[in-house]
Amino acid sequence: MEIETNDFKRCTLVKANGRVDGLTAPKLEDTLNSVIDRGVYKIVFDMEGVDFMSSAGWWVLIETQKKCKRYNRGEVVLANVQERIRNSLDLVGMGTYFKIFEGVTAAVGHF
Numbered sequence: 490m491e492i493e494t495n496d497f498k499r500c501t502l503v504k505a506n507g508r509v510d511g512l513t514a515p516k517l518e519d520t521l522n523s524v525i526d527r528g529v530y531k532i533v534f535d536m537e538g539v540d541f542m543s544s545a546g547w548w549v550l551i552e553t554q555k556k557c558k559r560y561n562r563g564e565v566v567l568a569n570v571q572e573r574i575r576n577s578l579d580l581v582g583m584g585t586y587f588k589i590f591e592g593v594t595a596a597v598g599h600f
Contacts, residue, residue: 491538492520499600500531500563502593506538509546518549521565525556530563533596537569542577554586564588568596 490507501524509517524532534550536542550565557563566588570578578584590596 490516492517494520494524496529497597500533500597501529502533502535502597504535504538508541508543509539509549510541510543511545514543514545514549517546518552521549521553525553530557531600532557532563532565533568533590533593533600534565535568535593535596536571536574537593539571539574542574544581547578547581547583551583551586563600566590566596566599568593 490505490509490513492503492505495502503520503524505517507513521532532553554565557565568590569592570589575584575589578587588599590599
């Protein structure tokens with residue numbers, strides 16, 4: 490899995506490509522934690538290149554969401570989520586836990 494980050498004025502964009510599973514989720518967690526450690530709590534996670542998301546990946550996003558929302562500092566929003574991944578999120582009852590945008594521009598504009 491490849492991960493890249495881009496800082497914008499009001500948020501940081503984190504883009505992943507490949508599978509997010511038990512082996513790669515720690516890398517995603519390290520990246521998201523480094524963004525938070527810099528004091529950025531408004532994160533757009535671009536999932537356009539993500540073709541599989543395991544429960545380990547979802548737990549990383551859920552924990553990051555909790556950190557960002559603490560004290561109303563920010564949140565994690567998702568962009569370009571593939572339909573089958575969105576369905577798996579809805580299946581476990583977490584479909585309303587994240588705001589989901591059709592594109593990165595709309596997600597960044599949310600902040």
